[in-house]
Amino acid sequence: MNPALLATVVLIALAGTASGLCYGRSRQWANAALVLLAAAALALLVIGLRAPAGAARTVTISDGQLPPDADQAAAFELQGDGLSAAQWHDLPARPLRWQAATEAALRLEFPRQLALGRMFALTLHRSPASALAATAATVAPAWRLQLLDENKRLLAQADGAGGQATVHWLPPVAQALLLQARVLDAAGQVLAQGPVPLLVQEAAPLQVQARLGAPSFDAQALNALLVASGALVDWQVTLGKTVTRHETARAALHAPDLMVIDAAQFEHASPAARSALLAPVAAGVPLLVLATNAGDSALWAQQFQLPLRAQPAEPLRLLKLEGGLELPGTALAPATAAAGPWTAPDQRQPWLWQRRWQAGRIAWLGVSDWHRYAIDNPQALAAWWQALLDRLQLQHPVDLAWQLPDGMPVAGERTVVCARGVRAEMAVRLSGGSSGGLSGGLAAGLSTNEPEAEQVLHLQRRADTTDAACAALWPRRAGWHTLQAPAGSVAPARFYVFDATDWPLWQRALRQDASARYAARAPTAATPRSAPLPAWPAAALFTLAMLGLWWRERR
Secondary structure: OOHHHHHHHHHHHHHHHHHHHHHHHOOOHHHHHHHHHHHHHHHHHHHOOEEEOOOOOEEEEEOOEOOOOHHHOOEEEEEOOOOOHHHHHOOOOOOEEEOOOOOOOEEEEOOOEEEOOOOEEEEEEEOOOOOOOOOOOOOOOOEEEEEEOOOOOEEEEEEOEOOEEEEEEOOOOOOEEEEEEEEEEOOOOEEEEEEEEEEEEOOOOOEEEEEEOOOOHHHHHHHHHHHHOOOEEEEEEEOOOOOEEEEOOOOOOOOOOEEEEEHHHHHHOOHHHHHHHHHHHHOOOOEEEEHHHOOOHHHHHHHHOOOEEEOOOOOOOEEEOHHHOEEEEOOEEEOOOEEOOEEOOOOOOOOEEEEEEOOEEEEEEOEOOHHHHHHHOHHHHHHHHHHHHHHOOOOOOOOOEEEOOOOOOEOOOOEEEEEEOOOOOEEEEEEEOOOOOOOHHHHHOOOOOOHHHEEEEEEEEOOOOOOEEEEEEOOOOOEEEEEEOOOOOOOOEEEEEEOOOOOHHHHHHHHHHHHHHHHHHOOOOOOOOEEEOOOHHHHHHHHHHHHHHHHHHHO
16 A cells, blocks of 8 residues: 555544544444544545456457457457457457467568569468368369459469469559459469559669779679669779779769779779768768779778688689579678678678668678670569669658558558658548559549548657657548648658458458467466445445534534
8 A cells, every 4th residue: 555545544543533532431422433434434435445346257259350348358268360450459468368270361462662663573471271272182282373464464473382472573654553463273263362552653763873993894784774774873984094984974963872883993092082982971872892803801801890801713603692693702702791890681692791881881792793694684683783772771861751551451440651750740631442443544543522532630649659650540442542741741642452352361361460469468367357446435424424423513
């Protein structure tokens, strides 16, 4: 008990006892009883006694339905796949008895937004007990994943290997697309099918500044790849002591996204020139070093704490990279995959090392001769370079950006949208929603004249987000939705809301995952619960006792 509360109760008891003794000495036994009764009632009113709430009540949850009295449950018993993440979020943490479901389920992984020119990848994962395998005993268990366009034409197809399959497709134009994914068994029967929304956007051109100390076929191939991708390239190559070839960008480079140098450029530069090269890196621009012509290991160890050692020329050391590429390593390479502040993403065959440099990043590319694939396999070469640039985490600085729902937003269920970089509360307008799938061109011009299709969301700070304001919403209809912020603050954002009947096996997997996360954070045993006794009986008893004492004193 609180010490102050205990002291108050003691004082009430002492005052009541003293008053009762005084009435007892005068043989006023009725008054003494009334005083003691009033003191006891007042003490009970101050303490606020609690009574056990009864036996711990277990609420059963089945078929994804949330019982109306779930908030009062002491424990949950779960039958089936469980609830969605939004439903579990609204419930208090209670012990959960649940046998994880073993029914068929699948999971889809794909980007909701994609820059034009990037490869779209859709991956489907099957649960081990999935019913997607062929049912005929005479047919070997096999299945296929297909990607279809809005007109049901086949775009890409992949055979399922075990429990996973991935299809790739290169979008030709920037628009909102509502593709379809289909799973077929060995006999060609459709086992699962549903929409795959994809928003293809025009990408801001990459701004690259290159300073190379010697010409090479690799640098020329890299230049050609960047120019073909629409990047703004400021390319300078030293051909001799007094001869330099300079290729200027078609537009001015206001803030380079990437700087590229070769090792010879840095090794042969003066200290002042090296400081000038590193100044943008310290300000936050990533620097990529092409290490083919590196020769001064002491310089790199002293300047960047990068220990290099000579690699044996024979036998030729080939590194296997993404897309089936095999490239030889450079003559100088770091001694280990983790050398001081430098780390390699691929620990088994390290070919790219990175380290922080003040506000920026420096990357060391330890492979060469990729120009051979510019003719033999240009698509694989472009994909490998795109993956490399992704590892460098090239990002255009933005003051305000949307954080759209992850997973699978479903009509009628709560979801959350956030805006990162919001410094105060902000109201945004949500519009859209269409029954039935709209093709990209029609969805891009979706009318929002229907008043019931518009909502005003008030983004507010939340305790679990540091630099974002969020709002909860309940989309009423499936289809494309548009988030429109006040003019000039941020560009509109679009996201797709699925219908409740889309991808039932995927929704089952999401509920299973959400239930598993809730079970992980729920307590293992029920906490004894109690309910406070009502205060009015003690207050009424105190009042009646004092009124009775006053009436007897007035007689």
